[in-house]
Amino acid sequence: MIRSIIIAAIVIVTLSQCGDELSGGAPVKKVISTKTPTASKKSSSTKTGTASSMNATQVAKALEIIASVGDKALQSINAKKVFKANCASCHGFSGNLAINGAKDLTKSEISLEEAVAQVYHGRGLMTPYKDILSAEELVAVAKYTETLRK
Numbered sequence: 603m604i605r606s607i608i609i610a611a612i613v614i615v616t617l618s619q620c621g622d623e624l625s626g627g628a629p630v631k632k633v634i635s636t637k638t639p640t641a642s643k644k645s646s647s648t649k650t651g652t653a654s655s656m657n658a659t660q661v662a663k664a665l666e667i668i669a670s671v672g673d674k675a676l677q678s679i680n681a682k683k684v685f686k687a688n689c690a691s692c693h694g695f696s697g698n699l700a701i702n703g704a705k706d707l708t709k710s711e712i713s714l715e716e717a718v719a720q721v722y723h724g725r726g727l728m729t730p731y732k733d734i735l736s737a738e739e740l741v742a743v744a745k746y747t748e749t750l751r752k
């Protein structure tokens with residue numbers, strides 16, 4: 603009888619130590635969770651922008667791209683072909699298909715640098731083309747979208 607009480611006591615002590623170890627693990631989780639507030643700060647800072655909703659940094663990059671492209675290089679691009687191959691799947695050949703929430707390009711009023719920024723960086727469901735199109739192609743196709751306007 604005494605033996606079983608001792609064994610029971612040992613079991614209780616062992617179990618309570620296990621509990622200590624478990625609760626001892628909790629503070630580690632808390633340390634990890636304190637890292638999230640810094641990430642949310644960053645996303646709120648990107649909300650500055652004009653009507654086109656591309657931010658100042660993105661438009662500045664677009665202006666850089668436009669400035670880097672010469673007239674000759676631009677004329678060597680078949681912009682219509684670039685548009686058909688890369689953009690028509692959502693915007694349609696005439697720009698007004700509006701698949702996947704794509705903006706109707708015939709009603710677009712944004713500036714050339716805003717259009718280049720949109721194509722270079724992408725936005726919403728539109729994929730970025732910075733690694734797909736060359737600087738010449740980016741500017742040429744953005745200019746081409748202006749010709750689709752009515």
Ligand code: HEC
Nearest residue numbers: 688689692703704705710711712717720725726727728743
């Ligand atoms: C996967 C579908 C898709 C493809 C492909 C696509 N777009 Fe878009 N495009 C969109 C969507 C969606 C929007 C609206 C994005 C938003 O504002 O949330 C948009 C918006 C735009 C705008 C902004 C219009 C405005 O007035 O704000 C331009 C310019 C544009 N696209 C040009 C292009 C060009 C040029 C290409 C090809 C290089 C292209 N898009 C390829 C889906 C697409």
